[in-house]
Amino acid sequence: MISSPMMRTTSTKTNRRNWDETFQAITEAIGRGFSAGINRIAAETEIPDPFRVLISTVISLRTKDDVTFAASQRLFNVAATPIEILDLDPSEIAGLIYPAGFYRNKSNQIRRIAEILLEDHGGAVPASLLELTALPGVGRKTANLVLSVGFGIDAICVDIHVHRISNRLGWVETTTPEQTEFALMEILPKRYWIPINEWLVGFGQQICTPRSPKCSICPLLGACPRTGVAHSR
């Protein structure tokens, strides 16, 4: 039986081993070849391209992974740099990323981001949380994904899956994703900051789902307080 990393804290060594066991169980449960949306897009280029990660994360808002992946590919086949994006008018961008949610708003946002990158950053994506969150529509979640997946910088991207699962498992007791990010930074070994998002997205899509989590087949059941879970299968 796996011990929850929060049911610890007899020694640092024990904590480390429990995080390792927990994430090993999670990655085995979701399948070792699993790759979530933005990571799939980042894997399309030999070296992850922060601009593609940024733009595809904008496209991904309220949009399913497969739709995000296809929409991003269509856009990047035509325009994969800020200069190339500015050669397109918003309706062309909208047509390429359709049927992503809010595709018209996103097309304007993508164009504005490209403009700012060219005007203020020499056409490059800045590798700083402060500068990324100054871009239109870019919050901490997107900025941390760009830093972690695009640049390989240790950062925790807390989306709805990471926030929900971290609370259910009792790792944190928080009410907002931002609080979860700061709480995880206190307890999670840095080597897990980058991959935790992809793993918990997969775990949240397959097992610890928003409604009716599949606790009966979950490898963490014995160590999970199931905080906030009303019913389970």
Ligand code: SF4
């Ligand atoms: Fe989620 Fe249930 Fe597994 Fe806990 S036991 S992590 S609530 S699926």
